[in-house]
Amino acid sequence: MTRSAFEASVAEVRSGAEAETVAEALYGQLTGAERLGLLDGDEDFWPGFQEMIEEGYNLKPIVHGAVQRLGIPGLRFSDGPRGVVMGKSTAFPVSMARGATWDVELEERIGEAIGAEARAQGANFFGGVCMNVPRHPAWGRAQETYGEDPILLGEMGAALVRGSQRHVMACAKHYALNSMENARFSVDVACEEATLHEVYLPHFRRVVEDGVSAIMSAYNSVNGEWCGQNEPLLTGVLREQWDFRGVVVSDFVWGLRDALLSLRAGLDVEAPFRQQRARELPAALADGRANWADVERAGRRILATQLRYAAALETPAPYEEVVVSPEHRALAREAASLAMVLVRNEPVDGSPALPLDATGLRTLAVIGRLADEPGTGDHGSSDVRAPEVVTPLAGLKAALPEVEIRHLAADDPAAAGALAADCDAAVIVAGFSAADEGEFVDPEAFGRPYMRALYPPAPDRELAERLIGDQATSQAGRAAVGGDRARLTLRPVDEEIIAAVAGANPRTVVAVRAAGAVLMENWRESVPAVLVAWYSGMQGGHALADVLLGHVDATGRLPFAIPADEAHLPPFDRHASAISYDRWYGQRLLDHLGVPASYPLGYGLSYTTFEFDGAAAELTGPETVRMRTTVHNTGDRDGRHVVQVYGVRLDGERAGERALLGFARARVQAGGSKEIVLGASLRPLGRWDPSARQLRIPAGPIRLEVASWAGDPDRQEAELMLP
DSSP states (O other), rough: OOOHHHHHHHHHHHOOHHHHHHHHHHHHHHHHHHHHHHBBBSHHHHHHHHHHHHTTTTOOOOESSGGGGBOOOOOOEEEOOOOSSSOOOOOOOOOHHHHHTTEEEEEHEEEEEEEHHHHHTOOOOEEEEEEOOOOSTTTTTGGGSSOOOHHHHHHHHHHHHHTTTSSSEEEEETTOOOOOTTTTTOOOEEEEHHHHIIIIIIHHHHHHTTTSEEEEEESSSEETTTTTGGGGGIIIIIIIIIIIOOOEETTTTTOSSEEEHHHHHHHBBSSSSSHHHHHHHHHHHHHTTHHHHHHHHHHHHHHHHHHHHHHHHOOOOOOOOOOOOOOHHHHHHHHHHHHHHHEEEEEEEEEESSSGGGGSEEEEEEESTTTTOOSOOSTTTOOOSSSSSOOOHHHHHOOTSSSSSEEOOOOOHHHHHHHHHHHSEEEEEEOOOOOTTBBBOTTTGGHHHHHTSSOOOOOSSHHHHHHHHHHHHHHHHHTTTTTTTSSSSOOOHHHHHHHHHHHHHSSEEEEEOOOSSSBTEEHHHHGSSSEESSSOOOHHHHHHHHHTTTTSSOOOOOOOOOOSSGGGGGOOOOOEEEEEEEOHHHHHHHHHHHHHBBOOOTTTTTTSEEEEEEEOOOOOEETTTEEEEEEEEEESOOOEEEEEEEEOOOTTTTTTTTEEEEEEEEEOOOOOOEEEEEEESSSGGGGGTTTTEEOOOEEEEEEEEHHHHHHHHTTTEEEEOOE
């Protein structure tokens, strides 16, 4: 069989040729129309828009820039990040839950599973490495990212990239400063250059250094220019400072506002349809307003990215049987159980409330409107259509077949208290759902002139108006679904239920379902046990039972700080048209204010106890350090601890400011010890040098802390002098 031009080009790259050089030759074989076709989606806007509205989002790969004549497959998009959106795929816990595992090896395995399921269903491009900073816990899409700290974000994101890119091209998003949902199409985020490079971009730099294939730009604007056409971000930072060689794609439909400017600024692909560029570029190229050199630059990058990916593939595409395979179900359950964070576990009758002793249970009350509801996350672009979901109630029933489990879903504090009083223990599942937080598209936006201007002329105006109306109606019907969270506490009735149940049954456990921080001051000390259970995927109910019953140690650690008071958070207006981002949010803001967290960054309890013995540090490079410590398991069961390394400058600007530098997991047998050696980055202690346009690590003394959480009073310390 004769090889296609693309296959021949892949063979050249495999033989050692530079992908960019081979892409140049391949680009030369394209016609003018094919060259323009690389720059956007392959489907015309209105048919594609109709299919997306009437049939469903991303049911099959969304193709950009395929050239059948030469065998060029194009970018075949599947969304994420909690799994493959296409088909009926494995729904893993949301990214924030996986961030709570602090386990890069686990995340790499999840990435490989997601990549395999995507490739088995015809995709080669995974748009699910989500890594924006959740600057405020009300952010609606906090569930799609890994935590508040750039080091945690970067390491977990890089792990997902490494795993998924064994099968597909990975795309990191949304670049940049995209951490408001309701106003994402209109808000301008102002950020000083130093803060941008020290706080809001390091995690994107990390995945670029680890070889991510693509970056997706955000909807919002930064410092006065839309991200999809922001030359300082797309070219100045990505290409010139970080030497990114992959492809940049827009967010869907509304991701750029000026087709010509986006091309000049460095956006390679307009996604997902033939839309603004198809309408504007031919005439602009003919009259000189656009430049064919910019078209070629983007086209060669698009081809080189596909060539590098195809040349690096080591295995054939998996069969479809890999999708929701027993192995992937088990992985989803493992991730969900390791993610759950035990933040409170006080004694009841002389022993900790958790784990529950199954042998002593005859009756168990399971209370709450969410207890028998699938809790996989929002219904936006990341929604995975899992074939089934195990709810908390179903998981507990499966784990406790001999126990009488009594369920109450009603918002009735008196009935909840009465039910709990007659049971051996009570589990309350409280928190949020897709109705409260998640992705959101403003239903009024579709009729606004600035949005309509982004659509090409409709061949059938009546159909177009119906589609826009259907989309608006669909979103209006979901008006209470998704968006930035309206409250940071539980609903008042939830707190009333907790008070009634805790008053009736001393062995009360509250499992909190949420993506970001939930303020718990009104009730947390009234119950003996509190578990942050997240949106935990299709196996979440089984995982919850695993942790509550002690089949799995409680090992999750908070990927953000939970404040005691909303006053300890940065300002947040979900309808803002402009906002300024400074460096103060999360744990660093609490430290800056000098107020304690309810639960600090990295906090979490286990069913055993750990101690650190000593800390030794040595420089391993201009930006890296190696830490050594010994972890003792001082309890009576095997356990898993997360060793966290923090750094503090002892002189100069912002002396005393603590920053996470690195982390590692440690599995230690009961009564045993284990030496841990881990690498950490000094970049969080760096300062932006505007004249050199790079991050520099200032000379001087630093303190390195081996800790169980930020500010751990039992931390071990070492000092270094940076040259």
